[in-house]
Amino acid sequence: MASTELSRLYRDYIDCLNRQAFDALANFVGDDVRHNGRRIGVSGYRAMLEKDFREIPDLAFRIALVVADPPVIACRLSFDCTPVGEFLGLPVNGRKVQFTENVFYTYCEGKIRDVWSVVDKAAIEAQL
């Protein structure tokens, strides 16, 4: 797969998340997907995203920076949103916060196989 093709595929995945089109998730995420080394599978991945949208009703994924070199793609995602209660163990409680997530994805046969994510929790703490 070429870099441009992987980037397009990844942008379609992000679009799927933003539309909360979770029935289409299996088009982008492999059956045996792992998140930070833990095998959660596509059903666990969907559950994780549904929980995120419950905790943050105005959640939107925005791509700030993307680097593709198949089969790996890295993205800096930026968020500007309003977690209703606790988020990452922090008492955000309806405040608007800005933060980023730097995340790597390894693809296998056109789907996400591994996600290595770090969310900038310290940035949220600094806003509370």
Next chain:
Amino acid sequence: MASTELSRLYRDYIDCLNRQAFDALANFVGDDVRHNGRRIGVSGYRAMLEKDFREIPDLAFRIALVVADPPVIACRLSFDCTPVGEFLGLPVNGRKVQFTENVFYTYCEGKIRDVWSVVDKAAIEAQL
């Protein structure tokens, strides 16, 4: 610059950090370098690294994953080290901790111009 050339240049930069060869830092880091959007310059960058090595005498940068697409390169760095006192505001106090940093670099004229870094503070908290 080709991807392979940027990757080699980046690995030389990481080697420079691990050797604490700070006099050579200006070969890799631009005069007007910014860290998470804040202009710190090469002297501020050196001061930041010297502080890191004071707080973590056994600090070593290990590349877990790297993706290059010039002028941007992204790296997942892994650490297994022993901060002597507080680190990122956490009372580590000589315990051995493992954590990662997902970081993006934008290059300009062969040197690092922008660093966008997120350190996995939550992973350290979970080990205390």
